[in-house]
Amino acid sequence: MDVGLTEDQIALQETTRRFLEEQSPIGALRRLADKDESFDPAVWRQGAELGWVGLFVPEDHGGFSEGFQGVVDAAIVAEELGRVVFSGPFHAVATVAFAVAQAGSDAQKAALLPALVSGDAIAAWCLSGTGAQSGVEPGGLAVTTRGDDHVIDGIAGYVQDAAIAQHLLVTARSDAGLSQFLIPTDTPGVTILPLELVDLGRRLAHVRFEDVVIGAEALVGEAGAAAAQVERQLQVAVALQCAETVGVVDRALEFTLDYVKQRYAFGRPIGGFQALKHRLADHVTQLEGAKAAAAYAAKAIQDESPDAAIAVSVAKSQCGKWGTEIVRDCLHMHGGIGMTWEHDIHFYLRRAVSNEALWGTPAAHHERLCALAGL
Amino acid sequence: MNTEHLDTDEQRAFRLKAREWMAGRMPPRDPQEEPCDLGDGDQIAKDRRSQRILWDGGLAGITVPAAYGGQGLDKRFEDIFLEEAEPYRLPWVFGNAFNIVLPDLLAHGSEHLKTLYIPAMLRGEHMWCQLLSEPSGGSDLFGLLTRAEKRGDKWVINGSKVWTSGGHFCDYGICLARTDPAVPKHQGLTMFIVDMRAPGVTINPIQLVRGGSHFCQEFFDDVEIPEDHVVGEVNGGWTVAQTHLAQERISMARGWHIGLRTPAKAETIEVQTSYLDTARQLGLEKDRHARVLIGEAIAIDAVYAMTTARVGKGIRSGALPPTSGALSSLMAANTAVRRTALLSELVGPAGVAVLPGEEEPVIGMDRVCTHRIGGGTTEMQRNIISERHLELPREPSLDRNLPFNQLKHNSSAMAKS
Structure with a gap:
């Protein structure tokens, strides 16, 4: 995270880390995976009670942040979640809470936000189609009008947590532009x-x-007038993902460094060989870049800086590319043990690889950077 | 960023003095100006005059003790001076003098040497070079071969130094030489001050790949040095060199030529519009592959700027260890190399060949010339990061405890000696 955290932010970081180490360490994911489950609703509810979702929700609806004020704090939480490859629906719920708090009607806010903040309800965001640009721009869903009603058709791709959500935030395109809707997951015609x-x-x-x-x-x-709001949601989603990737890589590199200092070959710790230590020097350098870019993006969104959109794609370029590259090489440095189910590092690499591909690949964000720069 | 609102009365008075003195006297700064070529004699003459203006106005050597001609003020006054100097072109040819020789002398020099050289340095009278690297090796600095022998009340130097910036314009050099080859390599070195115009000094400019020639190679043939021109202890050169190298790293991280300082950066991401112009000129603005390359170039530039800012801020606040500086340094090198690869791929053959009369094919030549060798190769940066920042085991060394004259050297070097 940023090198200039406030005392409150350091406290948030420490509380979150302690909670996760006790309630949901990396081993928790292994136990879930062994049971063919992917998350623990009780732990998610406890995390929500710590205020993770409330960072995007104003006080009158059970949270404690107005507008963009919670973005940097939420990025701090996301980074901690990355360190243990957390399995709860933080990313989806936070993004929808942000959207509804920003743009929802009073009735929608009252009905949904308190339940999201408490962890009782889960919501997911249907943004994109199933193509290569999925996650970086809207597509896949079309909306038309029929009398006073709206009719949605199409397929939304790679929707995070749709399968456990009671609510869907839906972004769809009509001739007039983008519109967003909040609907129950069991609305007739919706299939997960x-x-x-x-x-x-x-x-x-x-x-x-x-x-x-x-x-x-x-x-x-x-x-027909949701384009600017959708862009803001996208920025929050990508910034949180980048912060999470930073946590994933930071932790994986930590235990890899421990490993190469302890593992001996040819009479020396393997971390003393330039073949490894020069790569590790490159990795820690690129990780510092990822930290800088992820922190810059979260702050730019929070400050409503004019360069927030560019900052987000810069962060995704760096975190997406190097997240995978660094953790992949960390696995390699573990040698044979890194290839086993028994070692934790594959959980980290799985998360890094997924984060690279979801919410826009680095290449998709490179194209977006050209568009944002006016090309 | 101007910090005038933080001034005490004394600082305010200094600020106004600096503002008033420089107005109309100092040359204006041109933001488009290219980095200085230390092979340009006119430039050097101009910078000597600018430095003299600062001296006359009581603005030279702000943190240097008054006993040696400085102002004896703290760092805050230097920051105030730099804020006030923003509109002007500060001299930049004294980088070696102020960044390296001055701290070496202050930390290790005798009173005699300090009073002899520091005031003249502050008046802009002397250009300095550092005489460290040798043809036989650069990364292994302490394996250097140049010999200094005591003859009567003189030291006599023989050997060769290389990669000396502006050597042919320099008045003095600070020179590390071997004074005792019978002890291990770190223990037999001494730091000297050499008069670059002394008999026996030959200075040859080196022509680089791109044609520039501000680097030189020097040959020393029985060059005599007064006995009292030793900086620090005889055979204590390694200790002086530690100060020297630390100051060099700090200065490179801060920006070597204070005169080159760009104005306080807007705290937003700057996109190089030249990338976009290039794509338009080549008709590639809709080409997906080209856009992915350009987007990456925009991203790596921004990440580098953010990382440098983060590391600088983190080191100042103590949130990051001082060793983090090497991260910026390595990222600078890696980013530059990657950028040349992206741009070469973008422009294809136009990067390597142009019609006569046009400028040289810049992108291709950047690809040829962008490396990190000077100021510590990327391998040395990686050693620093892995050994000091990550605390990984040091390289085993075969030369640390053996007497220097029992070590193996380059076969060519052996043949000469």
């Missing part, structure tokens, strides 16, 4: 198609919409 994942602590699904008819009260903001 769970996917099998590389990351064992996460849930993704395609969500099919077939002639899904919804009333105007489900609109989040104005019909």
